[in-house]
Amino acid sequence: MNFDDTPQEAAFRAQVRAWIDANAPKELEAELKQATFGNSGLTSGDPIALAKAWQKKKADAGWACLHWPPEYGGRGATPIERVIWGQEEGVYGSLGGLFIIGHGMCGPTLMAWASEEQKRKLLPPLASGEEVWCQLFSEPAGGSDLAGLRTRAERANDGTGDWIIRGQKIWTSGAQNSDYGILITRTDPDVPKHKGLTMFWLSMKSPGVEIRPIKQANGQSGFNEVFFTDVRIPDAQRLGAVGQGWTVSLTTLMNERLSIGSGMPTGFPELFDYCLNLQTEDGPAVDNPMVRSRLAQYAVKASGLKYTGMRAISALSKGETPGPENSIGKLVAGASMQELAMFALDLQGETGVINDPRHAQAAQKFQAMLLRSPATRVEGGTDEILRNIIAERVLGLPGDIRVDKDVPFKDIPTSGRG
Amino acid sequence: MNFDFSDEQKQLRDEARKFLADRCSPATVRVILEGPEPYDRALWKGLGEMGFLGAAIPEAYGGVGLGHLELCVIAEELGRANAPVPMASSIYLAAEALMLWGTEAQKTAWLPRLASGAAVGTLALGEGVGRVTERTIKAQMAGGKLSGVKMPVADGDVADVAVVAAREATGVSLYLVDLAGPGVSRETLETIDPTRSQARIIFDGAPAERLGEAGQGWRLASDLLDRAAVLMAFEQVGGSDRALEMARDYALERMAFGRQIGSFQAIKHMLADMYVAATLARSNAYYGAWALSTDSPELPVAAATARVSATQAYQHCAKNNIQVHGGMGFTWAFDCHLFYRRANALALALGSQTTWEDLLIERMRRRNDAPAAA
Numbered sequence: 001m002n003f004d005d006t007p008q009e010a011a012f013r014a015q016v017r018a019w020i021d022a023n024a025p026k027e028l029e030a031e032l033k034q035a036t037f038g039n040s041g042l043t044s045g046d047p048i049a050l051a052k053a054w055q056k057k058k059a060d061a062g063w064a065c066l067h068w069p070p071e072y073g074g075r076g077a078t079p080i081e082r083v084i085w086g087q088e089e090g091v092y093g094s095l096g097g098l099f100i101i102g103h104g105m106c107g108p109t110l111m112a113w114a115s116e117e118q119k120r121k122l123l124p125p126l127a128s129g130e131e132v133w134c135q136l137f138s139e140p141a142g143g144s145d146l147a148g149l150r151t152r153a154e155r156a157n158d159g160t161g162d163w164i165i166r167g168q169k170i171w172t173s174g175a176q177n178s179d180y181g182i183l184i185t186r187t188d189p190d191v192p193k194h195k196g197l198t199m200f201w202l203s204m205k206s207p208g209v210e211i212r213p214i215k216q217a218n219g220q221s222g223f224n225e226v227f228f229t230d231v232r233i234p235d236a237q238r239l240g241a242v243g244q245g246w247t248v249s250l251t252t253l254m255n256e257r258l259s260i261g262s263g264m265p266t267g268f269p270e271l272f273d274y275c276l277n278l279q280t281e282d283g284p285a286v287d288n289p290m291v292r293s294r295l296a297q298y299a300v301k302a303s304g305l306k307y308t309g310m311r312a313i314s315a316l317s318k319g320e321t322p323g324p325e326n327s328i329g330k331l332v333a334g335a336s337m338q339e340l341a342m343f344a345l346d347l348q349g350e351t352g353v354i355n356d357p358r359h360a361q362a363a364q365k366f367q368a369m370l371l372r373s374p375a376t377r378v379e380g381g382t383d384e385i386l387r388n389i390i391a392e393r394v395l396g397l398p399g400d401i402r403v404d405k406d407v408p409f410k411d412i413p414t415s416g417r418g
Numbered sequence: 419m420n421f422d423f424s425d426e427q428k429q430l431r432d433e434a435r436k437f438l439a440d441r442c443s444p445a446t447v448r449v450i451l452e453g454p455e456p457y458d459r460a461l462w463k464g465l466g467e468m469g470f471l472g473a474a475i476p477e478a479y480g481g482v483g484l485g486h487l488e489l490c491v492i493a494e495e496l497g498r499a500n501a502p503v504p505m506a507s508s509i510y511l512a513a514e515a516l517m518l519w520g521t522e523a524q525k526t527a528w529l530p531r532l533a534s535g536a537a538v539g540t541l542a543l544g545e546g547v548g549r550v551t552e553r554t555i556k557a558q559m560a561g562g563k564l565s566g567v568k569m570p571v572a573d574g575d576v577a578d579v580a581v582v583a584a585r586e587a588t589g590v591s592l593y594l595v596d597l598a599g600p601g602v603s604r605e606t607l608e609t610i611d612p613t614r615s616q617a618r619i620i621f622d623g624a625p626a627e628r629l630g631e632a633g634q635g636w637r638l639a640s641d642l643l644d645r646a647a648v649l650m651a652f653e654q655v656g657g658s659d660r661a662l663e664m665a666r667d668y669a670l671e672r673m674a675f676g677r678q679i680g681s682f683q684a685i686k687h688m689l690a691d692m693y694v695a696a697t698l699a700r701s702n703a704y705y706g707a708w709a710l711s712t713d714s715p716e717l718p719v720a721a722a723t724a725r726v727s728a729t730q731a732y733q734h735c736a737k738n739n740i741q742v743h744g745g746m747g748f749t750w751a752f753d754c755h756l757f758y759r760r761a762n763a764l765a766l767a768l769g770s771q772t773t774w775e776d777l778l779i780e781r782m783r784r785r786n787d788a789p790a791a792a
Contacts, residue, residue, distance in 0.1 A: 276786065299779070300727040
């Protein structure tokens with residue numbers, strides 16, 4: 001049992017480290033370390049331009065999407081090499097937030113379902129960050145119940161075979177910065193809900209696409225609503241067969257859960273550091289037994305996630321598939337961050353309410369964490385969906401009884417909106 | 419990176435699981451729960467014959483000469499089987515103390531017998547209610563004779579030898595006491611987990627010889643508890659997994675409202691949370707195993723991390739195993755309470771959860787204060 005690289009891994013790590021050392025935008029390091037939740041920390045330039053510049057530089061040297069095949073813009077690296085890259089890229093990796101959806105979900109979906117010609121055309125600029133992609137899945141009427149979506153795609157009646165899209169998506173991350181998107185639609189409302197779906201890709205500049213930012217509960221705007229008014233998509237931009245959209249979407253969603261070893265933040269290092277420095281009447285907060293007890297509970301969660309990640313990396317290093325234990329990451333991190341933020345504010349007494357940078361510089365990050373953390377427990381699979389997944393796929397418990405399973409979509413009761 | 423047990427170690431785990439499936443069924447655990455025997459002597463002898471007791475003891479002292487990683491995988495299986503044997507007292511504590519600090523004569527006298535199971539050892543540290551600290555150790559050593567009252571002493575009623583913390587002019591030291599010798603009287607205590615026995619031992623001028631450096635007894639005991647905590651964390655992880663499996667199996671089998679109860683989200687989510695706790699505990703236990711097996715300076719933090727996480731997980735899984743079983747889970751006939759008893763007994767053995775939480779944060783703080791290591 002050890003944390004050591006194999007000789008090949010060590011050689012690869014040295015190569016990565018040397019390149020990053022020579023090429024990383026070190027002038028941004030201090031700013032990137034100041035990042036808080038929902039805020040990149042970048043103040044010295046346009047965050048999007050800076051992200052694209054770093055991605056392009058990586059791509060030109062063969063370090064973009066390195067696990068993808070070279071003909072699609074990657075370098076054909078192994079999973080463990082990808083993990084090593086992530087470890088070495090460190091704080092600069094956070095510049096890549098703009099590309100997470102495109103690289104993590106849209107790219108793999110295109111790789112599995114687009115034509116060879118389309119893959120060679122679309123994937124390299126996606127990898128290099130010259131083109132940004134988003135994922136148009138959730139709807140007002142279809143979140144956890146994604147297959148309940150209502151955005152319609154109908155054949156144009158002009159003989160072109162094109163599709164006409166009408167409807168609305170919601171919670172689309174980064175739509176305002178995206179050039180393209182993958183879009184799941186309903187093509188047949190007369191069959192049960194999972195069977196009448198079809199997937200497309202489209203330009204976000206298509207006529208009839210309107211993007212409106214959502215003002216979130218924490219005051220920021222990272223997500224969007226996207227409206228489709230008679231948007232025309234050529235049939236050649238269909239991914240998979242008509243009616244096969246659900247299967248295609250599973251490719252995307254499986255990839256969402258494959259980001260291993262990246263380590264979900266829990267907020268513990270920040271809290272521990274805060275408790276070391278917070279002076280109370282009886283000395284530093286960390287000396288208080290009640291504080292220690294709470295800190296210890298958060299510490300073992302953070303540590304448990306870290307070493308669960310190490311176990312997955314070890315499996316990759318041996319060429320094995322990691323076990324299901326990584327499914328716990330977001331569930332643990334999201335809930336513990338929220339509790340931890342509340343505790344951090346409690347430690348501040350009545351001033352915990354202050355979110356004013358003139359008076360709360362040391363602690364303001366916990367206020368941001370508090371206000372952002374409800375989203376972590378919902379986005380990319382709610383806590384409840386994640387527990388269902390663990391119960392069903394890991395523990396082998398039966399699926400929910402689905403009252404809408406064999407009912408034509410148009411006959412399923414809805415809650416009104418949509 | 420290879421943050422995992424080797425194939426040989428996994429084979430050993432399978433071997434231990436098979437052995438315990440044959441020799442330590444819930445029915446045999448119940449013999450100890452319900453009967454007068456303090457532990458399963460036949461099983462204990464068998465564990466000795468299989469080389470499981472001596473896994474980490476050098477061959478020169480009658481052991482198998484493997485290492486602590488091997489002991490970790492065996493511990494996990496003992497926890498899973500809820501084995502009613504004095505493994506922690508005799509092997510994680512007494513044998514470990516002798517290996518670390520024993521003189522040649524002390525090692526030769528005791529280790530071979532501990533490795534074979536012919537003798538049982540234990541650690542006698544605490545003297546009453548509350549957290550044990552250096553100050554709470556009142557037992558006295560004078561002229562080679564030890565006097566004082568120790569309670570609780572795990573397996574103290576059946577042990578042949580004890581490592582005892584006591585005080586003399588130089589401060590607290592550890593001493594080795596032959597419990598068959600003069601000046602020792604003891605009584606078995608009733609506990610929440612009768613499958614693991616506890617005793618009160620009165621030392622009244624019992625002959626004792628020092629084990630390890632004089633005046634350093636508290637530091638040594640603390641090191642010893644860290645090492646044992648990692649091994650016990652594996653017992654707790656094994657118990658957590660078994661409790662989760664029992665709950666899962668029952669949720670699949672039990673029908674109510676015309677369907678398997680495991681199809682209700684209230685049950686599914688409870689089981690998912692048990693899986694989360696057990697998984698975090700396992701990963702933290704691996705961290706402890708790594709630190710123990712490499713003698714890492716991280717061991718104090720790793721041991722406390724493994725311990726806090728494993729205690730949480732086992733208590734969580736054991737109590738919710740009963741909950742999933744409903745009323746049947748509260749019957750004597752169902753095995754759920756065996757795991758509930760053991761989970762809560764292990765949560766206190768080696769020190770309470772709040773003690774370990776305090777130690778964890780204190781140690782993280784000290785690590786933070788230390789000049790950055792290269």
